[in-house]
Amino acid sequence: MAVVCIFFNIFIWPGLGTIIAGKTMVGTIQIILYLIGFFASITSLPILMLIAWIWGIISMIKIIKDC
Numbered sequence: 124m125a126v127v128c129i130f131f132n133i134f135i136w137p138g139l140g141t142i143i144a145g146k147t148m149v150g151t152i153q154i155i156l157y158l159i160g161f162f163a164s165i166t167s168l169p170i171l172m173l174i175a176w177i178w179g180i181i182s183m184i185k186i187i188k189d190c
Contacts (some may be wrong), residue, residue, distance in 0.1 A: 125190060129183045137172075137179035144186045152178050 125144070132140035138153030153175050160171025 125187045134178035137175045141179055141182045144180060146186065154179050156157055
């Protein structure tokens with residue numbers, strides 16, 4: 124299950140794997156941050172997307188360590 128969550132966070136949508144892993148609030152914040160970053164990237168500010176993506180990966184690493 125953890126591998127699936129990591130796959131979703133890295134390749135599909137940052138935050139989705141975190142929600143699947145049971146961290147609903149953190150995953151929702153990651154998705155919102157990613158969406159804001161996506162729309163801001165239109166104006167050359169993709170840093171929020173990068174932050175959400177990295178945060179999603181870090182969340183999954185913490186969840187795997189807790190298992």
